[in-house]
Amino acid sequence: MNLEDNYGRKHDYLRISITDRCNLRCIYCMGEDGIKLLNHNEILTYEEIVGFVKVLSPLGLRRLRITGGEPLVRKGVENLIGSLSGIAGIEDIALTTNGELLEPMLDKLMDNGLKRVNISLDSLKPDLYKKITRVGNLDKVLKGINSALRKGLTPIKINVVLMAGVNDQEIYEFLKLTLDDPIHVRFIEYMPLDGHDQMWSKRYLPLNAVKEKAAGLGFRLNPEEGLVGNGTAETWRIHGAQGTIGFINPVSCHFCSSCTRLRLTADGKFKPCLYWQEEINVRKALKNPLVLQSLIKQGLSLKHEKHQMNAQTQGNEQGYVRSMAQIGG
Template identity: 35%
Template sequence: MQLYSCICSIRPHLERIVVLIDRFGRQIHYLRLSVTDRCDLRCSYCMPEGFKDFEAPANWLSFDEIERVVAAFARLGLQRIRLTGGEPLLRKDLPVLAARLSQLPGITDLSLSTNGTLLARHAQALRAAGVSRLNVSLDTLDPERFVAITRRHALDRVLLGLAAAQEAGFAPIKINMVMTEGIQDAEIDAMVAFCMERQFVLRLIEVMPVGDTGRRTVAVSLGPVQQRLREKFGLVGGIVSGGGPARYLVSSDGRCRIGFITPISQHFCETCNRVRLSVDGTLYLCLGKNDRVDVRAVLRGGCSDQELHQLLLDAIQQKPWRHEFSDRPEQIVRFMSSTGG
């Protein structure tokens, strides 16, 4: 309470104040905001085929509640929001929420992670609402393998969504390709060529042991993949992204940019700048740990703004130093879709 009062008294005299700094000195300025745990795909590393144990709508944070939490975060220094799921475009009227969040003081970047199946329908509205960047999950360009991974025939819809996103003016558009056992070099090279031709940024991601599905999926270490792509495409440098966990390499002509997200083979916890808020109002402080805070209960208990600020400040101090994917992979029983990407 005392800290919040102090912040309020000095904030008018400062252009920016940042107090979301955890006990390890990391500045937390990025919120992954899940608006639904539902998804229209059933990717083998994410959610079981017949899974139906979704959060009841009564437990979802409303748009008003979401806006209140994000505004409180922003007053404490948060700058970046990524809308996630599940598949966030399944949440009714998502562009309306996006517009509300993009106009909040202090929020300088609003982006969206999507599987792309509904993107053609919503791209223009999302862009108009203030969403500026997209991450689109696309693990393969091969129709049969796409069905094997996602258990759905939807590749054509994803490709149409990507075309619609470019037409709407989204840039950059990042393609997230999860690396699973059995993937062939030719398949990766085809994705690189696809992204180069369309000026997408490709990001290769190691599978994380989140939930039974994640643990059952054999992860592919990106070290050897990175070395092969370095040689084949003349990739140089070691560009570290300022916003997320990817470490980027780029070709000398700038046409090819590939990010590598390596939570297993080379963790990036020392630079972690994010927390996750699930659709039911649970604030997860680390994707690979169980540290959490129930924000919904406080909101619906009639908390004041001061109490909400203090809750968030206290929560950030509980953020652990690093995940334990390698040491204790069995501890995360929730599925990725319920946490938020």
């Protein structure tokens, strides 16, 4: 058995959500009051996560990304990374974080095998950043980024969800970040998930607008290839810049045909696709590798050829649609 689906796509990349909790309340991710949180006993233990990866690594799993919620709010995440980095076949472990807790934890994370970090940052203006996140502190994020640069944790990627009328006036400032430092800014189209359709229709902005803005500002963009862990992004480099610019276009130009991603939710559900609601409960099989492999095979068979971003989605077996905070993006 290997991690191949019905359309010949081989999967070597697993995104692991280790918590549904977050220290921010971003406007496109959850309501102001947050989400209904899982009970602690519903969340996978670190031992269960390690066991899951040990079953998949002989099948071709090579890359891991730790996500949340906000993964750094869960105690002992550096120990999980250390355990995962010791599994045969695992070549790369990355982390997606909002960056507010990164600076004081960075040494422990790197010492335990963290190779790369993606930081979600949607504004470089303190007031707007706080408006988008509702409770955030931009200074903490910037300190985390600068610390990662000093310590050589590269490539550093900054994920920017672009929203019309919210942060689209900051395109120039984000482009400038790539000029003098090895920072890779990735603009992400706002996706119509989590029941936010009304807000999405008002704020959605195709990413071609960024290219047009860059050209209008006199930046010359050259196509770039070979950036580690950049399989979903169309990547460009401003002439002479140290960093790059990425465009992730799941709405206007999906990348389904080249998708190699699988997901494990914090409560032990195996999701073959972010956008469809199908998922398999694998927690009950974590102590039986043969049963687990059978469930993984079943999950891979559920993966569609492509998503239908605007399709009417159906709830999962619990009867609700997961938020991005629960899936981990």
